[in-house]
Amino acid sequence: MNTSTTRDRLLVLVADDDNDMRAVVVNALRADGCTTLEARDGEEVLDLLRRAQTDPELGPDVLLLDVKMPKLSGLGVLEALRVAKWSLPVVVITALSDESIHKVAMALGAIGLLRKPFGAGDVLLAVHSAKATSNPTPA
Secondary structure: OOOOOOOOOOEEEEEOOOHHHHHHHHHHHHHOOOEEEEEOOHHHHHHHHHHHHHOHHHOOOEEEEEOOOOOOOHHHHHHHHHHOOOOOOEEEEEOOOOHHHHHHHHHOOOOEEEEOOOOHHHHHHHHHHHHHHOOOOOO
């Protein structure tokens, strides 16, 4: 999946089932000039990414992905991305302190990790670092 487009603003897909957490992240990103898409579970993430295959303007530059979500977990999304050979910079969001989950997320392709609780500055640093260190082109 090639998500590069000619848009001027960074498009970030924020996936978290916690409405309040998602709102905090989205507000921080928008205040920084980013455009955002939102998903409440892993299935919504995959649906949005599938739609982006036919409409590149929907293709996110970075995915912020909560580990624990209903329907399909963040780890399930990472596995689906790997199987489909989609290359997309993913930063995992988690409140879980289990290091084995963090290692699995990184092995599945996540390039960053944000541990809850975090501040707006942490979100912006993670997103901009993910975009700068990754080239979202087909694998």
